[in-house]
Amino acid sequence: MLNIAICDNDPVICTQLEENIMVFQDSTRRQFEVDVFYSGEELYKYIVNEKFYHLIFLGIEFDTINGIEIGRGIREERNDNVTQIVYVSVNERYAMRLFDIRPLNFLVKPLRNEKIEMVLKTAIMLIDNENPCFEFKTGRIYIRVPFNEIIYLESNKKKVKIFGIDGVYEFYGKLTDVIKRLPCQAFLQIHKSYIINYTYILSYQYENIEMSNKKVLPISQHNRKDVGNWIIGQKKEDHYDY
Template sequence: MINALIVDDEPLAHDVILHHLKSHTDINVVGQCFSAAQAMNVLANNEIDLLFLDINMPELTGIDMLKVLAKMPQVIIVSAYQEYALQGFELNVTDYLLKPVSSERFNQALQKIRERYQLKAKATENQAPKRQHIILKVDRGQHKFELDSIHYLEAFGNYVKLWQEQGMTLVSSTLKQLIENLPSDQFIQCHKSFVINRDFVVGLDTEQITLKNGNTIKIGKSFKPRIEGIFERI
């Protein structure tokens, strides 16, 4: 859900924007302000993703307000004056709509908002802390394995051979179950019986993968497309 704030000194302008938003259920209008000062107070105390902003308002214009904001959300300027467009885009507004606004033009602006919002969400997700370990069942107990220490995994019936520098540990899990709990950007299945840690790969040809410790792992025919370009992604 995208939280939006409408800022315009004219009540009719609010009504027009709300009318356009009726078919956009992913936009949640959390407030309506009739001055820049009122809007700045709302922005300081709430998480606002999108600002519908007028330019000509008493006391402080929309452009002047944007210049002093500490944290600026995405902005769609809605104005009857075209001459402020350049200033708006210099302040990195997402779009500039001229009153009266058509539904088609309004929808185009919202599509830009969504695209930027999704890119920001994806970037935030990519910055999430990387998992450091996994806890697996070994014999009758549990053991914590550092992900960066695992060279590769080998299917062994209803068990998995987990290979590290210090040797092999037999884990009570199928390979399929274990794969589902490993980060897919780090661990790649290259054969029905093998999963490799991409951080340990030093060589690759059409038949096998070579790891830092000198071990070679066969590449299954059906898995070859998955590992094409592996070095470009490392």
């Protein structure tokens, strides 16, 4: 799921952006969570309280903190170079003042729907490249869960459950197929019913592993030696990329 914020003091602009995002969501079968703000101060309070947005459509002129200050706060104070920022303004002269914030784009009011769609496509492409995901289908919806947010996966008959930091997802599939789609340096199948992410191991014993959500998972007997060697190898690595 992608978190998107819309922040502008013009309700008509906010509605237009939100409607375009919903149309784009339906056409791509992706899941978006959209928050709408009418003041920069309100948006920045959410960000300071650790609400992360993958994409922000951001106006510039507000009564208190303006959009340029918010952008600098995101990049410099929050040290966030991942969030894609798209500025929205009637005044093109602001564009020259935004280079250090590195926005994805600058939309001039009145907004054109085809331009919004183009920006959304570009943003999704960049976000996907920045944060590789495991993608699956449930019903008619395609869901993407970042690899680095998966704690472990569990097989339950014909279904697979993903236990992530933001919730639990379920889809039809087999772990033997799923493991082939996961980065092998981070994930390992420890049992016919479980695949774990090394990042979220809380404690390890020869017969079981406790994950960060306090769930204790068994290690099958024929996997115990391989699991032990894998964990030792991981400890020798300073880091790894998903």
